[in-house]
Amino acid sequence: EIVLTQSPGTLSLSPGERATLSCRASQSVSSSYLAWYQQKPGQAPRLLIFGASSRATGIPDRFSGSGSGTDFTLTISRLEPEDFAVYYCQQYGSPPYTFGQGTKLEIK
């Protein structure tokens, strides 16, 4: 089983700042089958990024993903008020399809 470790656990930033979220895998993720999801309280998760760096339909270009192998990053270039949420990475290249434990992005 591939274990995903996200850091930091909580990130406190202000609107307009840049956010950098990390996801490290215990072994290489096949073909960059790495996704990022955003979840707000009371809502289902929402797909942001797939294939490590491809934005899902309708996702603003302030969201970008990068990385390969075991190290992946989600960057939000300029935070908007609606971006404060919990973010999860997920690998879907090797069952079981594991998630990281999440990074909570909160308003400073």
Add this chain to the structure above:
Amino acid sequence: QVQLVQSGAEVKEPGASVKVSCKASGYPFTSYFIHWVRLGPGQGLEWMGVINPGAGGTNYPQKFQGRITLTKDTSTSTVYMDLRSLTSEDTALYYCAAGRGGWYVHFDYWGQGTLVTVSS
């Protein structure tokens, strides 16, 4: 548009079983594999298994093998998740999610979630 609509909240006693449904619409039912993911209190997302609505094949993580069964009803475009021998640790919000066209795909669409509470 693609929609996944789940059944309502459930309260179960320890040792019981729960069956949650996920009705798909807005696309050919066999085009998307359906996954189940849960979110426990104070915990992260946990993948529970996947079903191919076409051929009916399934894949479950070892943690849930023997306790979970995913089935499908093509006539109603509905997938069911049956979880047995419930304990308080199964109290969680359960989601179905759809990934297009194969086993190794991201989850494009999600249901609204079904709260399952296990309590005596």
